Amino acid sequence: MTKMSRRFFKGMIYAFLIFLLMLSVVPFYLVMINASHSSFDIVTKLNLWLGDALAENYRTMQTHVNIWRGFANSLLISASYTLLTGYFGAFVAYGFAKFDFRGKKMLYGIVLASMMIPSQVSIIGFYQLNLKLHLLNTYWPFILPGIASASTVFFMRGIITQSIPDSMIEAARVEGCGELRIFNRLVYPCVLPGIVTMCIFNFVASWNSYIGPLIIVSDSRKYTMPVMISMIKGLYLTNYGAMYLAIAISVVPIIIVFCILSKYIVNGMTAGADK
Amino acid sequence: MRQRKGRRHTVSKSRYGYFFIAPFFIVFAIFSLYPILYTIFLSFQSWDGLGPVNSVGVKNYERLLKDEVFYQSLWNTFRMWMMNFIPQILTALVLSAVFTFHRIRGMRFFRAAFYLPNLITAASVGLLFNLLFDGDKSAMNHILTKIGLLEEPFAFFNSMVFASGLVSYIQWWMWFGYTTVIVMAGITTVDSGIYDAAMVDGATRTQTYVKITLPMIRPTLIYLSITSIIGGMQLFDVPATLTNSLGDPRKSILTTAMYLYNQGFRNHNYGYASTVSAGLFVIIAILSALCMSALQKKEREGQ
Numbered sequence: 001m002t003k004m005s006r007r008f009f010k011g012m013i014y015a016f017l018i019f020l021l022m023l024s025v026v027p028f029y030l031v032m033i034n035a036s037h038s039s040f041d042i043v044t045k046l047n048l049w050l051g052d053a054l055a056e057n058y059r060t061m062q063t064h065v066n067i068w069r070g071f072a073n074s075l076l077i078s079a080s081y082t083l084l085t086g087y088f089g090a091f092v093a094y095g096f097a098k099f100d101f102r103g104k105k106m107l108y109g110i111v112l113a114s115m116m117i118p119s120q121v122s123i124i125g126f127y128q129l130n131l132k133l134h135l136l137n138t139y140w141p142f143i144l145p146g147i148a149s150a151s152t153v154f155f156m157r158g159i160i161t162q163s164i165p166d167s168m169i170e171a172a173r174v175e176g177c178g179e180l181r182i183f184n185r186l187v188y189p190c191v192l193p194g195i196v197t198m199c200i201f202n203f204v205a206s207w208n209s210y211i212g213p214l215i216i217v218s219d220s221r222k223y224t225m226p227v228m229i230s231m232i233k234g235l236y237l238t239n240y241g242a243m244y245l246a247i248a249i250s251v252v253p254i255i256i257v258f259c260i261l262s263k264y265i266v267n268g269m270t271a272g273a274d275k
Numbered sequence: 276m277r278q279r280k281g282r283r284h285t286v287s288k289s290r291y292g293y294f295f296i297a298p299f300f301i302v303f304a305i306f307s308l309y310p311i312l313y314t315i316f317l318s319f320q321s322w323d324g325l326g327p328v329n330s331v332g333v334k335n336y337e338r339l340l341k342d343e344v345f346y347q348s349l350w351n352t353f354r355m356w357m358m359n360f361i362p363q364i365l366t367a368l369v370l371s372a373v374f375t376f377h378r379i380r381g382m383r384f385f386r387a388a389f390y391l392p393n394l395i396t397a398a399s400v401g402l403l404f405n406l407l408f409d410g411d412k413s414a415m416n417h418i419l420t421k422i423g424l425l426e427e428p429f430a431f432f433n434s435m436v437f438a439s440g441l442v443s444y445i446q447w448w449m450w451f452g453y454t455t456v457i458v459m460a461g462i463t464t465v466d467s468g469i470y471d472a473a474m475v476d477g478a479t480r481t482q483t484y485v486k487i488t489l490p491m492i493r494p495t496l497i498y499l500s501i502t503s504i505i506g507g508m509q510l511f512d513v514p515a516t517l518t519n520s521l522g523d524p525r526k527s528i529l530t531t532a533m534y535l536y537n538q539g540f541r542n543h544n545y546g547y548a549s550t551v552s553a554g555l556f557v558i559i560a561i562l563s564a565l566c567m568s569a570l571q572k573k574e575r576e577g578q
Contacts, residue, residue, distance in 0.1 A: 010377070013373055013377060013379070014379075016373075017373070017379070017385050020366075020370075020385075020389060020451075021385060021388050021389070023448065024388050024389050024391055024392055024448070024452070025388060025391070027392075027403060027404070027407065028391075028395075030407065030414055031403060034406075034414070042412075042414075043410075043412035044412070045417065046414065046417040046418055046421060088298050088299070091295055091298065092295060092296050092298060092299040094295055095291075095292050095293075095294070095295025095296040096292075096295075096296060099289050099291060099292030099295065100289050100292065101289045101290065101292035101293060104292065107296060107300070110300075110303075111299065114303060114307060116501075116505060116563075117307065117311070118505050118508070118509050118555075118556060118559050119307070119509075120509040120511060120532050121311075121314070121509065121532075121552045121553075121555055121556045121559070122307070122310040122311045122313075122314045122552065123310075123535075123536070123539070123552075124310075124313075124314050124317060124535070124539050124545055124548050124549045124552060125309065125310030125311060125312070125313035125314035125317065125549070126306070126310040127539070127540075128310070128313050128317070128545075129305070129306070129309055129310050129313065141306070144302060144305075144306060145302060145306045145307070147298050147299065147301075147302040148298070148299045148300075148302035148303040148306065148307065150299075153299060179291045179294070183295070204394050207396065208394075208395075208396040208397060208398075210396070210397060210398050210511070210512045210515075210516075211511055211512070211532075211536070215536075215540055225396065226396045226397075226398035226399070226512075227398070229396065229398045229399050229402055229516075230398045230401070230402065230515070230516045232402065233402060233405065240406065243402070243406060244406065247399050247402060247403050247406075250396055250399045251395055251396070251399055254394050254395060254396075255391070255394075258387075258391060258394055262387040262390075263383075
């Protein structure tokens with residue numbers, strides 16, 4: 001290729017990348033901008049810069065629904081779920097990585113297979129189960145399954161196998177450490193960085209889950225963020241500014257977390273896919 | 276001697292293995308296995324959620340096989356999946372080729388920005404695109420009339436083609452960054468010495484990518500296809516929040532997951548909703564198997 005055509009080619013590549021960048025980012029930009037405009041402004045013209053109706057939109061939004069309650073509910077669920085996935089993911093992975101027992105291969109096969117189960121297909125049974133256990137309108141159905149996070153077990157098993165030498169565990173046993181103590185004091189702290197990576201994904205997945213809370217929670221004070229957002233269209237009718245603001249509030253925390261952690265997120269995905 | 280002692284040591288501790296893996300299986304049995312088995316059980320019953328559960332034999336299945344809405348929902352779901360997955364994998368392959376073979380300034384930034392839509396709550400995305408397109412005064416109608424692409428506002432959500440296309444677009448938009456990251460992860464596992472050898476033999480970059488890289492990352496592509504079809508056939512959040520959750524206009528974006536949700540939680544036909552679930556499960560299993568065998572067959576032919 002000549003120098004000229006190579007330069008042209010490179011220019012085309014950048015144009016393509018910037019086009020995709022616009023597609024990815026512009027919808028979020030429009031949300032932020034429209035959140036600060038009055039409904040009248042939004043329907044009469046195209047807004048490309050911040051308006052002055054943010055405070056008013058906020059008041060309108062809060063008179064209809066307390067978005068911060070949804071925020072707090074989602075945070076409570078996601079944080080609890082994530083902590084369970086982190087601890088028990090490593091706990092179960094340790095059992096598979098460092099012990100030999102009968103049926104291990106088959107049991108691990110079940111763990112792997114459970115990742116392929118289409119979960120939304122069993123929502124009727126899931127609803128039934130929680131009805132029988134009197135767990136409707138509680139958060140347990142979303143928190144407890146964190147103990148059985150197959151992808152976390154899969155990921156942590158690889159890390160534990162690689163980074164914890166058998167001799168280390170043996171040494172602790174010789175010193176008279178109990179098995180649980182070995183895990184809590186020795187193994188868990190060693191693999192904490194891997195756990196954190198996995199926890200980021202688990203948190204996002206839990207924060208975004210929609211159909212579960214939609215069927216289990218009917219008490220509007222216990223709504224999670226996604227459920228609240230999906231109900232908003234009916235509540236605000238034509239208060240576009242307030243609706244955009246509500247979306248912005250549901251989206252901004254994730255964007256902030258992403259900006260801080262993006263390095264870990266993309267690297268973590270890569271590490272997971274390698275294995 | 277010491278080694279033997281050590282081995283005996285491990286064996287005597289082996290029962291602790293069960294102790295460590297027990298939490299997973301207890302919770303899995305309660306929250307995953309039981310719901311599946313109960314859904315299968317209910318698919319042979321009739322139940323309105325309050326009264327007694329009555330066995331109806333295979334009646335629900337007979338109804339399912341004649342249910343046109345079920346077939347339409349399957350076709351909708353599959354069509355919207357295909358229309359998003361093919362562009363998605365093509366975009367990811369092109370992007371990962373660009374990122375692998377060219378020095379792109381800000382590569383990490385681009386990759387992270389493309390991945391961003393994947394992190395956002397699908398319910399928010401649905402409402403967001405609803406607001407952007409719904410009505411004469413929506414943001415998109417403003418933009419398109421201003422730049423002259425449209426003469427007058429277009430009623431986007433009265434068009435079946437547009438609504439279905441928009442769902443595919445949103446799915447593409449949410450997933451192409453993720454797919455790119457995974458494909459690139461697959462590419463990094465390919466030994467880079469192979470490229471040098473190919474280049475020495477006079478292969479162009481494109482040839483190298485198509486003839487060498489793609490076959491070598493086949494496991495990654497199989498993984499992406501299978502997980503995408505399992506997720507895609509259960510599509511619920513975006514189409515349910517994009518319009519009125521009934522799949523309008525004219526059921527064009529009614530997915531099977533939405534249909535089973537509506538049968539169960541709106542109409543309180545929990546028995547029939549379970550039958551729809553079972554039907555969907557079988558379809559997903561068949562499609563995954565087809566997908567896997569198609570990709571593996573190609574692999575055998577290639578060798």
